[in-house]
Amino acid sequence: xxxxxxxxxxxxxLYYVACNLIYLVALIVAIKASVxxxxxxxxxxxxxxxxxxxxxxxxxxxxxxxxxLSIRVAIRxxxxxxxxxxxxxxxxxGSVDRTLDALKDEFDLYPIRVVRIQEVPxxxxxxxxxxxxxxxxxxxxxxxxxxxxxxxxxxxxxxTSPYVCIVDSDSILExxxxxxxxxxxxxxxKRVVGVGGIIRVLNGSVIEKGRLxxxxxxxxxxxxxxxxxxxxxxxxxREAWAQGNMMMIISGAFGLFRTDLVRAVGGYRARAIGEDxxxxxxxxxxxxxxxxxxxxxxxxxxxxxxxVPSDLRSLGRQRARWQKGLLDTLLSNHDMLFRxxxxxxxxxxxxxxxxxxxxxxxxxxxxxxTILLAVATGVLNHxxxxxxxxxxxxFATMISIxxxxxEEITYKRYNQWQDVVRLxxxxxxxxxxxxxxxxxxxxxxxxQFLRGDMTWKPLNRQGLDxxxxx
Amino acid sequence: MASAFDMMRRYGPATFLTKAIIAAIIADVLxxxxxxxxxxxxxxxxxxxxxxxxxxxxxxxxxxxxxxxYESWRANPFDRRIVEExxxxxxxxxxxxxxxxxxxxxxxxxxxxxxxxxxxxxRGWRRHRAxxxxxxxRAPEGIPALSEGLRDSKVExxxxxxxxxxxxxxxxxxxxxxxxxxxxxxxxxxxxxQNALINCCRERPQILLPYxxxxxxPVREVLxxxxxxxxxxxxxxxxxxxxxxxxPEIRAAAARALANTQPGHALEALxxxxxxxxxxxxxxxxxxxxxLHRPEALPHFVKALTDSNRLVRMRAAEALxxxxxxxxxxxxxxxxxxxxYGLHGYLAALENAGLRASLEAxxxxxxxxxxxxxxxxxxxLHSASLPDMPEGPTSxxxxxxxxxx
Numbered sequence: 001x002x003x004x005x006x007x008x009x010x011x012x013x014l015y016y017v018a019c020n021l022i023y024l025v026a027l028i029v030a031i032k033a034s035v036x037x038x039x040x041x042x043x044x045x046x047x048x049x050x051x052x053x054x055x056x057x058x059x060x061x062x063x064x065x066x067x068x069l070s071i072r073v074a075i076r077x078x079x080x081x082x083x084x085x086x087x088x089x090x091x092x093x094g095s096v097d098r099t100l101d102a103l104k105d106e107f108d109l110y111p112i113r114v115v116r117i118q119e120v121p122x123x124x125x126x127x128x129x130x131x132x133x134x135x136x137x138x139x140x141x142x143x144x145x146x147x148x149x150x151x152x153x154x155x156x157x158x159x160t161s162p163y164v165c166i167v168d169s170d171s172i173l174e175x176x177x178x179x180x181x182x183x184x185x186x187x188x189x190k191r192v193v194g195v196g197g198i199i200r201v202l203n204g205s206v207i208e209k210g211r212l213x214x215x216x217x218x219x220x221x222x223x224x225x226x227x228x229x230x231x232x233x234x235x236x237x238r239e240a241w242a243q244g245n246m247m248m249i250i251s252g253a254f255g256l257f258r259t260d261l262v263r264a265v266g267g268y269r270a271r272a273i274g275e276d277x278x279x280x281x282x283x284x285x286x287x288x289x290x291x292x293x294x295x296x297x298x299x300x301x302x303x304x305x306x307x308v309p310s311d312l313r314s315l316g317r318q319r320a321r322w323q324k325g326l327l328d329t330l331l332s333n334h335d336m337l338f339r340x341x342x343x344x345x346x347x348x349x350x351x352x353x354x355x356x357x358x359x360x361x362x363x364x365x366x367x368x369x370t371i372l373l374a375v376a377t378g379v380l381n382h383x384x385x386x387x388x389x390x391x392x393x394x395f396a397t398m399i400s401i402x403x404x405x406x407e408e409i410t411y412k413r414y415n416q417w418q419d420v421v422r423l424x425x426x427x428x429x430x431x432x433x434x435x436x437x438x439x440x441x442x443x444x445x446x447x448q449f450l451r452g453d454m455t456w457k458p459l460n461r462q463g464l465d466x467x468x469x470x
Numbered sequence: 471m472a473s474a475f476d477m478m479r480r481y482g483p484a485t486f487l488t489k490a491i492i493a494a495i496i497a498d499v500l501x502x503x504x505x506x507x508x509x510x511x512x513x514x515x516x517x518x519x520x521x522x523x524x525x526x527x528x529x530x531x532x533x534x535x536x537x538x539x540y541e542s543w544r545a546n547p548f549d550r551r552i553v554e555e556x557x558x559x560x561x562x563x564x565x566x567x568x569x570x571x572x573x574x575x576x577x578x579x580x581x582x583x584x585x586x587x588x589x590x591x592x593r594g595w596r597r598h599r600a601x602x603x604x605x606x607x608r609a610p611e612g613i614p615a616l617s618e619g620l621r622d623s624k625v626e627x628x629x630x631x632x633x634x635x636x637x638x639x640x641x642x643x644x645x646x647x648x649x650x651x652x653x654x655x656x657x658x659x660x661x662x663x664q665n666a667l668i669n670c671c672r673e674r675p676q677i678l679l680p681y682x683x684x685x686x687x688p689v690r691e692v693l694x695x696x697x698x699x700x701x702x703x704x705x706x707x708x709x710x711x712x713x714x715x716x717x718p719e720i721r722a723a724a725a726r727a728l729a730n731t732q733p734g735h736a737l738e739a740l741x742x743x744x745x746x747x748x749x750x751x752x753x754x755x756x757x758x759x760x761x762l763h764r765p766e767a768l769p770h771f772v773k774a775l776t777d778s779n780r781l782v783r784m785r786a787a788e789a790l791x792x793x794x795x796x797x798x799x800x801x802x803x804x805x806x807x808x809x810x811y812g813l814h815g816y817l818a819a820l821e822n823a824g825l826r827a828s829l830e831a832x833x834x835x836x837x838x839x840x841x842x843x844x845x846x847x848x849x850x851l852h853s854a855s856l857p858d859m860p861e862g863p864t865s866x867x868x869x870x871x872x873x874x875x
Contacts, residue, residue, distance in 0.1 A: 043602035394494035
């Protein structure tokens with residue numbers, strides 16, 4: 001027993017050291033990359049893209065399922081975006097609320113007949129509408145397909161542009177987001193096949209006529225913790241992985257892809273739980289199978305603001321779903337692991353996801369149990385235990401503050417002093433008990449997947465009213 | 471109470487952890503201090519910069535004319551950056567007189583000299599910044615320095631030089647780029663190169679032609695696409711030789727370019743290209759043909775409605791609507807093709823243009839067609855499906871469409 005506890009403790013210690021070293025390296029790489037990106041931007045003017053006749057057209061696809069509360073503001077926001085060649089396709093995915101009526105009222109829609117070629121599978125389309133106010137806006141009304149993936153696929157079938165940008169219909173894009181996300185595409189359209197932007201927390205900010213007018217931190221602690229989480233995930237995690245061309249996820253709330261490639265891989269997998277991770281993984285697989293020289297990138301300055309859950313129950317459901325999605329994708333692509341053909345994706349990115357993302361809740365919750373047991377049985381010295389905890393706390397705080405630093409030295413969206421003070425203070429308080437709760441939710445997700453519980457549990461939404469809409 | 475050092479000694483094997491804790495706490499404190507100090511510094515910096523910016527703007531005319539001595543701001547990098555930024559931004563929107571005035575100022579103040587020096591001496595991002603800024607000055611004396619940048623071993627530097635030359639927007643800059651790609655081939659991504667060439671060749675698109683004739687394949691495609699964007703009526707006859715090019719990219723570019731030339735030259739060539747084997751050549755030809763607004767093109771749009779490619783069908787339908795011709799004969803011809811995809815494409819374009827009701831009304835009013843045919847056409851319009859029709863002179867109808875209108 002004592003031998004077992006000792007072995008477990010050593011294993012956990014090594015896991016912990018490896019995990020933190022990865023975070024530290026990621027932080028350093030991300031800061032370096034962000035500074036380089038800022039310098040690169042100095043030589044650009046966004047209006048050059050806007051004025052260029054070679055700017056490739058983009059189709060924005062916004063799937064909407066019961067988004068009555070936010071759809072008007074969100075679509076108005078899309079129509080206000082700066083980009084020379086834009087097509088906006090809103091897919092009403094069998095909403096049972098007044099989403100379609102809201103769209104009809106707001107944008108003066110009229111039905112049209114179009115020929116549709118089902119290049120990727122999706123549920124039956126009931127009707128297609130076009131806006132009299134803005135000819136760029138199309139609305140596809142389809143039967144519920146049971147997933148966001150199905151709705152996006154319906155949009156993909158109708159898209160006519162060489163690039164598609166998938167956005168959530170409860171999110172707000174910054175006005176220049178498309179111009180910014182196209183910078184790497186315009187620089188090297190052959191290699192760059194997908195680009196992800198950053199997702200930030202909208203709750204607490206002020207929106208006016210579909211545009212974000214003032215950025216403020218949310219009031220609730222649970223929302224503020226998510227602000228730091230998002231900063232950490234995007235400004236450190238994705239920024240660092242993208243430097244090695246190992247981006248495994250482009251957020252479903254805001255990502256740009258080459259249309260032909262998304263169609264070539266069969267669009268989104270309708271039964272995928274984490275459809276965004278699944279799509280990027282399949283794109284990697286497809287391109288590596290073909291031996292293509294390609295890049296899937298991340299940019300930290302095209303910003304999408306999205307509403308995050310503001311109650312524990314919804315947050316728990318969301319995180320459990322993400323974990324289920326992760327397991328689902330990793331299992332369906334397990335044959336990519338350690339295969340030379342898949343290079344760094346098979347040898348680095350996927351093993352990282354397995355070990356430090358998928359198993360993290362199991363190891364962390366299990367680790368807490370064994371450590372407490374070891375302390376109780378005297379196998380582990382009390383002082384050592386205390387030190388270990390303090391180190392864990394100080395290090396995790398450092399990484400969180402690092403993400404705030406990234407925000408500060410580069411993109412600085414929170415201009416008020418008091419917002420920064422609150423943001424920094426969250427870095428000290430998020431580790432207990434939120435972190436443990438988070439691990440339990442993720443563990444629940446794994447358990448639900450193993451039980452075969454794939455139901456999509458709705459989250460409580462305040463619509464874009466979580467921000468002040470005027 | 472034991473001191474921290476006593477505790478460290480007592481912990482023995484845990485000293486590593488203690489050191490790690492101290493390091494992590496110091497890192498936390500340093501990061502926090504950096505965040506807050508930097509924020510305070512930047513607040514001050516922006517207040518100062520805004521004040522200086524306002525001051526320079528208020529004295530802008532004096533500054534441009536040299537009444538405010540250049541030495542008063544040039545030696546200070548903070549002031550120099552502000553003045554240069556104001557001048558370069560003004561350049562982006564200036565007319566010819568104002569551009570000349572700004573250029574005189576940039577020369578007289580030494581800002582261009584400084585940028586040329588930086589573009590040659592610096593490395594890395596400083597050089598990239600200098601190259602782009604030099605391009606934004608549009609000063610021809612900057613071209614040699616930009617040209618050196620094009621021949622750099624690093625692709626980022628080549629890209630920056632290319633962007634700079636693109637911002638120049640002059641024929642000299644275009645020649646520099648064209649000479650360079652003739653020497654080295656395609657060593658930068660195609661799109662930035664196209665953008666730069668488009669910006670630089672607008673005034674004299676004909677300079678692209680000799681390079682296009684002699685360039686190797688990937689470069690030819692880029693040059694062809696640039697030509698497609700900037701072609702002017704003057705190029706008419708020169709473009710015709712590209713219609714038979716072996717590369718589809720060039721044929722597509724020729725089609726695009728022909729839309730900007732005299733219809734007399736373009737019509738036959740474009741009609742020929744609507745029958746090309748490559749779909750995007752046919753697409754470009756249909757779009758270009760639509761821009762000519764010639765009735766002779768109508769039968770070819772109807773034919774293109776039956777194309778195997780969806781985009782070609784869509785554009786052909788849109789072109790048919792855009793021509794503004796009498797809708798009834800066109801609709802008859804579309805129905806006569808007996809192509810369901812073509813019919814749907816045409817009806818979709820009709821509905822998108824809000825003309826469906828208008829066609830229906832015209833069909834009801836017309837007295838030039840037999841009643842049963844009108845009934846049939848109305849039925850097709852309502853149901854969007856083709857009934858079983860007797861074989862008629864469909865190909866003749868289609869061919870004769872242009873001459874009827």
